[in-house]
Amino acid sequence: xxxxPFLNQLLQFLxxxxxxxxxxxxxxxxxxxxxxxxxxxxxxxxxxxxxxGLVMVSVHTSLGLPLLLAFPVTVLVVTLVGVLLDRLAxxxxxxxxxxxxxxxxxAASIIIKGLAMIIWGKxxxxxxxxxxxxxxxxxxxxIQPQYLWVIGFLVAVAVGLTLFFNRTILGKAMGAxxxxxxxxxxxxxxxxxxxxxxxxxxxxxxxxAGLTLTPIALMDYDRGAMLAIKGFxxxxxxxxxxxxxxxxxxxILGLIxxxxxxxxxxGYKDAYALIILLAVLFIRPSGILGNLEVTRFKRF
Amino acid sequence: MLRIRKAPMLAGALLIxxxxxxxxxxxxxxxxxxxxxxxxxxxxxxxxLSLLMGYAGQISLGHAAFFGIGAYVSGVLTTQYGVNxxxxxxxxxxxxxxxxxxxxxxxxxxxxxxLAMATLAFGIIINIVFREEAxxxxxxxxxxxxxxxxxxxxxxxxxxxxxxxxxGIVAAVFLFTVNLIQSPTGRALRAIxxxxxxxxxxxxPIARYKVIVFTFSAVLAALAGSLYAHYMNFINPATFxxxxxxxxxxxxxxxxxxxIWGAIIGAIIVAFLSLEWLHYFEEFEIVVYGAVLxxxxxxxxxxxxxxxxxxxxxMRR
Numbered sequence: 251x252x253x254x255p256f257l258n259q260l261l262q263f264l265x266x267x268x269x270x271x272x273x274x275x276x277x278x279x280x281x282x283x284x285x286x287x288x289x290x291x292x293x294x295x296x297x298x299x300x301x302x303g304l305v306m307v308s309v310h311t312s313l314g315l316p317l318l319l320a321f322p323v324t325v326l327v328v329t330l331v332g333v334l335l336d337r338l339a340x341x342x343x344x345x346x347x348x349x350x351x352x353x354x355x356x357a358a359s360i361i362i363k364g365l366a367m368i369i370w371g372k373x374x375x376x377x378x379x380x381x382x383x384x385x386x387x388x389x390x391x392x393i394q395p396q397y398l399w400v401i402g403f404l405v406a407v408a409v410g411l412t413l414f415f416n417r418t419i420l421g422k423a424m425g426a427x428x429x430x431x432x433x434x435x436x437x438x439x440x441x442x443x444x445x446x447x448x449x450x451x452x453x454x455x456x457x458x459a460g461l462t463l464t465p466i467a468l469m470d471y472d473r474g475a476m477l478a479i480k481g482f483x484x485x486x487x488x489x490x491x492x493x494x495x496x497x498x499x500x501x502i503l504g505l506i507x508x509x510x511x512x513x514x515x516x517g518y519k520d521a522y523a524l525i526i527l528l529a530v531l532f533i534r535p536s537g538i539l540g541n542l543e544v545t546r547f548k549r550f
Numbered sequence: 551m552l553r554i555r556k557a558p559m560l561a562g563a564l565l566i567x568x569x570x571x572x573x574x575x576x577x578x579x580x581x582x583x584x585x586x587x588x589x590x591x592x593x594x595x596x597x598x599l600s601l602l603m604g605y606a607g608q609i610s611l612g613h614a615a616f617f618g619i620g621a622y623v624s625g626v627l628t629t630q631y632g633v634n635x636x637x638x639x640x641x642x643x644x645x646x647x648x649x650x651x652x653x654x655x656x657x658x659x660x661x662x663x664x665l666a667m668a669t670l671a672f673g674i675i676i677n678i679v680f681r682e683e684a685x686x687x688x689x690x691x692x693x694x695x696x697x698x699x700x701x702x703x704x705x706x707x708x709x710x711x712x713x714x715x716x717x718g719i720v721a722a723v724f725l726f727t728v729n730l731i732q733s734p735t736g737r738a739l740r741a742i743x744x745x746x747x748x749x750x751x752x753x754x755p756i757a758r759y760k761v762i763v764f765t766f767s768a769v770l771a772a773l774a775g776s777l778y779a780h781y782m783n784f785i786n787p788a789t790f791x792x793x794x795x796x797x798x799x800x801x802x803x804x805x806x807x808x809x810i811w812g813a814i815i816g817a818i819i820v821a822f823l824s825l826e827w828l829h830y831f832e833e834f835e836i837v838v839y840g841a842v843l844x845x846x847x848x849x850x851x852x853x854x855x856x857x858x859x860x861x862x863x864x865m866r867r
Contacts, residue, residue: 291663291666291667338844339844339848342848343847343848344848344851345851347607348609348663348666349603349607349608349609350847350851352609352611352663352666353609353799353803353843353847354844354847354848356611356796356799356843357840357841357843357844357847358840358844359840360793360796360836360837360839360840360843361837361840361841361844363836363840364833364834364835364836364837364839364840365837367833367836368833368834368837475792476674479667479670479671479674482667483671486667515682517678517681517682518678518682520674520678521674521675521678521679524671524672524674524675525675527667527668527671528653528668528671528672528675531656531657531660531664531667531668532656532657532668535660535664
């Protein structure tokens with residue numbers, strides 16, 4: 251395949267772009283779960299991803315727990331942080347408004363980030379890849395086995411959430427809160443529990459994204475904000491609140507980032523995704539699969 | 551706050567005027583005028599930001615970028631193109647205004663968190679530009695050799711002299727803003743904050759007012775940036791990062807976003823916290839900031855400037 255170096259390179263960018271995009275998609279799904287139930291944009295979403303990676307480092311590498319055990323322990327720890335976020339930062343606010351909620355999640359995110367810096371220090375950590383680092387070579391395009399894990403987890407999360415929201419009473423109750431919290435309360439759904447559950451669920455998905463990303467891109471305490479804003483970009487691109495939109499938006503954003511960083515100035519790698527975010531906000535704020543008319547009826 | 555009383559303003563002005571003299575008599579606080587220069591620079595930004603947050607009900611998570619635009623326009627134009635410092639300052643403010651309209655006009659038409667997210671993204675992009683365009687900005691290491699300011703040939707070459715320049719500008723901006731709040735524009739802004747639907751029904755062009763306030767706050771931030779650059783003689787991208795935008799939010803929340811006094815009190819407290827008092831906490835510094843912000847949001851949503859009224863109400867009960 252040496253005759254098509256350009257095509258090979260392009261395919262390589264596509265592969266890495268889809269992988270990174272799958273991570274953004276998971277962060278975007280986390281945004282949507284909380285947004286749908288509470289209409290809060292949780293700016294601490296990226297910290298869940300960062301914690302997922304770093305807690306996994308401690309549990310798997312430092313404590314030596316096997317992968318199959320370290321995985322659920324990490325997800326559980328981060329889920330607990332999500333629960334604490336709701337109980338300690340969101341619920342105590344007496345007069346919630348867009349502004350106070352944004353400020354509260356920003357405050358929570360820098361507290362989590364600061365604590366992570368104290369616990370793990372400033373240096374980045376690596377994790378062993380789940381099934382080794384022997385690359386799979388398909389016609390000159392290199393695929394790390396970990397890439398497949400990332401895509402696989404995105405599929406698992408998507409399928410799991412679809413089943414959860416469509417087939418279980420709990421999932422349907424959460425959906426009802428998203429449609430109309432007052433009506434949900436009237437039919438006997440405990441909205442507070444649903445809000446708590448949404449934070450727990452979205453923290454768990456963030457943790458999964460973080461611990462699968464770490465073997466590819468390392469992890470340090472300072473990564474949360476950038477992951478959050480890119481995940482939000484993916485959510486906006488697909489249409490805020492839409493799960494298929496989050497996946498579509500994440501993958502497109504990952505592809506654009508990978509291709510533009512490869513073809514244009516790579517120093518601006520982080521800027522491209524944000525420029526896309528601004529462009530979507532300005533041109534079509536409802537995103538690809540969203541509906542602006544619906545967002546007009548949201549409280550915030 | 552509908553009326554701003556004259557007595558506290560006079561008292562504040564007097565305190566600002568005599569403070570360097572007091573500081574020079576007390577060795578323990580002899581370096582405080584230097585800290586107060588930074589506090590004044592921050593106060594210029596927070597006055598505009600508190601108008602945006604407290605009166606227009608919008609939040610910006612990217613004001614560090616406008617601060618940076620002012621600083622870098624001043625730095626680059628004066629060191630590399632020999633432009634007059636005051637003209638460069640004006641051009642920096644103009645650049646910030648153009649950018650603010652471009653960012654604000656589309657996102658302020660939408661509701662809720664859109665301006666927050668747009669400014670957050672914008673702030674990070676601008677910071678990346680500061681780091682990457684090393685030909686002009688010196689990259690991550692920053693740029694040195696930015697000259698001091700002179701007024702009609704008189705060099706403002708000490709903290710004491712610069713103090714009066716910065717706080718003179720703060721006082722002028724403060725007076726202007728107080729008048730603005732009490733003008734029809736200020737009433738329109740309060741109406742928008744209370745209810746967008748009602749004020750739209752009254753014929754107030756909501757989006758236009760919000761863009762005006764956002765642009766005003768950006769211009770003030772750029773002005774502060776120019777003053778900062780000429781005082782420090784050195785700037786680097788780390789000064790204008792996301793964390794500084796968050797620090798500005800902390801200043802506003804701590805001081806109280808519904809009062810212009812709150813903006814100044816918050817700016818002074820955070821300036822002293824970050825430059826003097828929080829050094830003891832070292833690594834914990836960022837956690838302390840987060841905790842302060844969260845506690846104020848939960849327990850003191852009116853900020854420190856709202857605390858006396860709250861206390862009085864409780865005592866009367």
